[in-house]
Amino acid sequence: MAKPILYGPRISTYVRTVRLVLAEKDVAYNIVEIDIGAGDHKEPTHLAHQPFGKVPAFEHEGFMLHETCAITRYIDEAFQGPRLQPGDPRGRALVVQFISIIDSYAYQPIIQEIVIPRFRAARTGKKPDEKAIEAAIPAASKALAAMEALFVGEFLAGKSLSLADLHFVPICDYFRQTPEGESLFSSVPKLNRWWSTMSRRPSLTSTAPS
């Protein structure tokens, strides 16, 4: 089988989720870095792969895909390696439920409204809009609390690692580097324990953005 190609920057949480899945399945791939800082994801070359101007996009033997949840499911089903989706309908539904919560309710407040402003402030030395960050905390907290309540055990959606864990890891890794993340994680003990286990996996080290 030809090596798949992943289009996107390593710093992106969605790109990292795909890299985590590829690493857990031990699938070799090529990555084409897209410089989102320079706006390359809005250029025609990338828009031909991802019409919404987002990252990642994915290519396998001429088959093109975008939308991370479609890409990760395809990789799990098309390649050898440990299965990252449960065999039963309820187990798979729980995995999809977690991914949907992450996409719909966690990503925006955590990454867009807390992590990006904090990291940008650290990079530029300019003060972030503290009021805007504070305004994002209730939504971030609600998403974490919902996942804490749904946590099945050991891994997010059950006894085995699944796509749900790999969709959430990149967001947590960044969030925990902010004061808001550090504080909110102390109120979700199951997710905290989950993170201690997850953070030791070799796939996290090998995909860590520099």
Ligand SMILES: N[C@@H](CCC(=O)N[C@@H](CS)C(=O)NCC(=O)O)C(=O)O
């Ligand atoms: N629905 C898309 C969302 C991907 C997404 O939001 N990616 C972010 C990076 S983590 C992005 O492209 N941001 C750049 C922008 O919105 O201009 C997916 O699931 O792949």
